[in-house]
Amino acid sequence: MTSSLRFRAAIVSIALFLAFVGTWHIATRGTGAVASMSPEYAKLMGLTATQGKSAMPGPLDVGSKLWEHLKRPFYDNGPNDKGLGIQLGHSIARVGLGYFLAVIVAIPLGFLIGMSPLINKALDPFIQILKPISPLAWMPLALYTIKDSGLSAIFVIFICSVWPMLLNTAFGVAAVRKEWINVARTLEVGTVRRAFTVILPAAAPTILTGMRISIGIAWLVIVAAEMLVGGTGIGYFVWNEWNNLSITNVIIAILLIGVVGMLLDQILARFARMVTFPE
Template structure:
């Protein structure tokens, strides 16, 4: 190699670190270079698709409303929603209450039924996953009753409890318990056998095996079952309230249909979706906080 070529190569190598630092400074300002990526790209890819999807939904809604005079436009529905939520907690009688009270009544029923299902389903799932005898007892019952529609249990609740409110809570309980049992039992079965072997060598009691080994390892599976159950419970309460009446978002939808108030029905659909999404995001965040990953050495 000639001395000229060697000098050029040495100069290029010395200049390379400075070029990299200059490229990093430019990229930090949001400018994309060849082979680089703007800092705004992740934001665009995460925000733009949902906005486009919502825009297409509103466009389809507007086209439908323009072809059917009985269907309210997005603007008319939005104006009615502003008026409705200006005073969501008014009371003018037992059958004339603000939408806020109806949402709270539904959430209360969901909370009671869901809490009862968790108190029964999670411990039962631990037992089914830990002991084959208990699993042999539970598996045929779960397989037989899980496919049954939750609303099919509503008449049983009305027959037993003689009241609409406990019957709705019973429907939530019976639909929420299956995901908790299944996911908890599956999580216990997935615990590595080495963990249990160590517990056997150390002669740990069953209580310590549960609290020190099984519970930390199974918690992500438990929260997955809880997340699936809460979504199903929120779906069921709306349908159950349509049939049982009283105060609740489901009954409110049915009452507005009887009054042919279509904007209120569309608003209720939006509210049901937002509340369900909020519950889902809350439990997803909780599940992520308890998730763990194996760290490679």
């Protein structure tokens, strides 16, 4: 029953995909209206004017260009011409570093907030004000203080991924069932051991949910951050190709951003499954 449902869902997915690509193909087939002009002028006007080709690339253009990129993902022809693998690698490295720093800060701090009502109340106004700030609003301040665009991007990733983890950790720790805490108390388990043997496993699913939200936000923000700081990364690539008016490359980049984002989410989902316990 389940497999048949999955099978039918796959058929519908494929049908939707084909319909989308087909529509895309037909819509970008070309206008047909070709103006007659002198060859010199035609060279200036480009294919859109001379052959009636659509300005929007069709699926076949995108497909062939994507294939070209996939064949040579790591080439490096200087600052403005690097393979997509290198660009994505830079983005993933920045996200990874900023996210890692956020984990180091958010989880212990979240533990503290969750376990101590005093700290919770004391830090609450700061968190409430800092949390809704768009991470990119920090960028000028980061550039001014850190004086390094690469580190500023990492800082922006850090600041955007810290909040969901912090709040989820604090919530998960505070919401550990009283009876499990009581078990530890009646067994005279010390605070540190209790934190690692009862609170951490009990709060782990909630913490992992926060981490999963964070990685998603970090991946959303890195594209915008790299558009600002420039140099390398998939966000910079998108902006660079827009300046080159290569819509094909922009579409390819969009597609790859989606694929990598999905992979990051799936990795975290796998970790979340590992720590989830059935009740």
